Amino acid sequence: MRALILVLQWLLIVAAVIYLAGLSVLFLRQREILFPVPPVGRTAPDAAGFPEAEEHVLTTTDGKKVIVWHVPAKPGHRVVLFFPGNGDVLAGLVARFKGIISDGTGLVGLSYRGYAGSSGSPSEPGLLLDAEAAYRFATSRYSANQIVAWGFSLGTGPAVAIAAKHPVGKLILEAPFTSAADIARARYRIVPVGLLMRDQFHSDRRIARVTAPLLIMHGASDPVIPISFGERLFALAHEPKQFVRFPGGGHENLDDFGAIGIAQQFIDAPGG
Numbered sequence: 001m002r003a004l005i006l007v008l009q010w011l012l013i014v015a016a017v018i019y020l021a022g023l024s025v026l027f028l029r030q031r032e033i034l035f036p037v038p039p040v041g042r043t044a045p046d047a048a049g050f051p052e053a054e055e056h057v058l059t060t061t062d063g064k065k066v067i068v069w070h071v072p073a074k075p076g077h078r079v080v081l082f083f084p085g086n087g088d089v090l091a092g093l094v095a096r097f098k099g100i101i102s103d104g105t106g107l108v109g110l111s112y113r114g115y116a117g118s119s120g121s122p123s124e125p126g127l128l129l130d131a132e133a134a135y136r137f138a139t140s141r142y143s144a145n146q147i148v149a150w151g152f153s154l155g156t157g158p159a160v161a162i163a164a165k166h167p168v169g170k171l172i173l174e175a176p177f178t179s180a181a182d183i184a185r186a187r188y189r190i191v192p193v194g195l196l197m198r199d200q201f202h203s204d205r206r207i208a209r210v211t212a213p214l215l216i217m218h219g220a221s222d223p224v225i226p227i228s229f230g231e232r233l234f235a236l237a238h239e240p241k242q243f244v245r246f247p248g249g250g251h252e253n254l255d256d257f258g259a260i261g262i263a264q265q266f267i268d269a270p271g272g
Contacts, residue, residue, distance in 0.1 A: 031123060031198070034086060034154075034180065035086050035114070035123075036086060037114050037115055037122065038087060038089050038092075040091065040092075041116065041117060042067065042117025043089070043116060045069055047091075048090070048091035049094055050091075050097060052071050052098075053069040053070060054069070054070045054071075055067060055069055055070075056068050056070055056137065058134065058137055060113070060129045060132070061129055062126070064118070064119045064129070064130070065119045066118040066120075066133060067090070067111040067117050067118050068108050068109060068110050068111065068134055068137055069090050069097075069108070069109040069111075070107065070109075070137075071101050071106050071107040073105060073106025073142065074104030074106070076104070077103070077104040077105050077268075078106070078146045078147070078170075078267050078268075079107065079108060079138060079141075079142050079146055079147055080100055080105055080106065080108070080148050080172075081108045081110075081134060081135065081147050081149045081150065081162070082100070082107060082108065082150050082151075083110055083134075083149070083150070083151040083152065083155030083157075084109070084110070084111075084112070084152060084154075084155050085153035085154050085155055086122075086153065086154035086155075088155075089111065089116040090109050090116060091116065095255075096255055097109060099255065100264075102264075103268070105148075105267060108137060110131065110134040112126075113126050118130070123198065123199055124157070124198070124199035124200070128158055131158035131159075131161060131162050132162070135147075135162050139166075144166065144168060144169065145167070145169040146169055147169055148168065148169055148171070148172060148267050148272075149162050149171050149172070150173075150174070150263070151172070151173055151174065151176070152175060153175045153224070153225060154201070156173045156174070156175070157180065157201030157203055159171060159172075160203040160210065161203075161206055163212055164206040164207065164209035164210050165209070167212075168272075169212060169213075169272035170215070170271075170272040171213070171214050172214075172216075172217070172263055172266065172267075173214070173215070173216045173217070173230070173233070174259065175217070175219065175222055175224070175230065175251055176203060176218070176225070177201070177225050177229040177233065178202075178204040178229050178232050178233050178236075179200050179201055179202045179203060179204055179205075180197070180201040181200040181201075182204075183225060184197055186226075204236055207236050207237045208236060208237070208238065210237060211238065212272055213240045213241070213242075214234075214238075214240070214242070215241075215242050215244065215263065215266045216230050216233070216237075216242070216243045216244070217262065217263070218230035218244075218245060218246070218249070219246045219248075219250045219253070219254055219257075220245055220246060220248070221247075221248065221249060221250050222249065222250055222251045223250060224251040225251065227245065230243070231243070240271065244262055246259070
């Protein structure tokens with residue numbers, strides 16, 4: 001019996017050591033996991049097959065240089081201020097950018113710090129400063145009510161933060177979450193995420209300050225950010241708001257189900 005107790009004690013010690021080692025790895029590598037920066041260098045719009053866009057380099061308030069691509073809006077049209085997902089670069093979004101601008105809508109697409117030619121390393125405070133720089137760029141050329149903030153996946157965090165702090169005409173959230181911490185808790189159930197996670201992107205704490213008309217689009221079969229997170233965020237938001245569920249939609253394929261057309265209808269509708 002004594003031998004069995006000793007074996008169990010050692011097993012508990014080994015399990016605790018493995019658990020703590022795993023926590024250490026997650027803590028130290030959490031930004032690599034949250035921000036999987038693609039190995040893509042700076043790409044000019046022309047080289048990416050998007051000659052409609054102009055490249056601009058902005059300076060953030062903490063001195064970083066971040067890139068935006070700008071397609072001027074046609075007269076009478078709004079401009080989309082686009083915040084990409086954590087694995088996106090502007091050059092990889094050309095097909096959907098062309099869809100967004102196809103009706104005359106303008107575009108300001110942001111390349112976050114550390115991504116595709118922008119300086120620095122990504123973090124939540126850093127991305128929010130990048131979003132502020134992109135917003136200042138947009139408002140230097142358009143009135144606030146012409147600006148439609150559109151965030152995809154991780155980009156919904158900066159999009160909500162901007163719309164909660166500054167006036168915008170409308171807000172589009174595609175595959176949003178309540179917080180990045182909630183997503184991490186669902187994925188790492190035995191990890192004390194609230195204590196260890198640096199970049200939590202609490203849209204759930206910001207969405208109540210958004211007064212612009214809101215459109216949320218989410219795939220019912222999204223394996224990355226389950227639709228329940230988008231539904232929970234929607235419930236916290238003020239009217240006017242609209243939720244579009246794509247029954248066959250995943251995480252990155254909503255354009256195949258007409259997401260751009262739905263977004264264009266929302267953008268062009270009166271209000272905001």
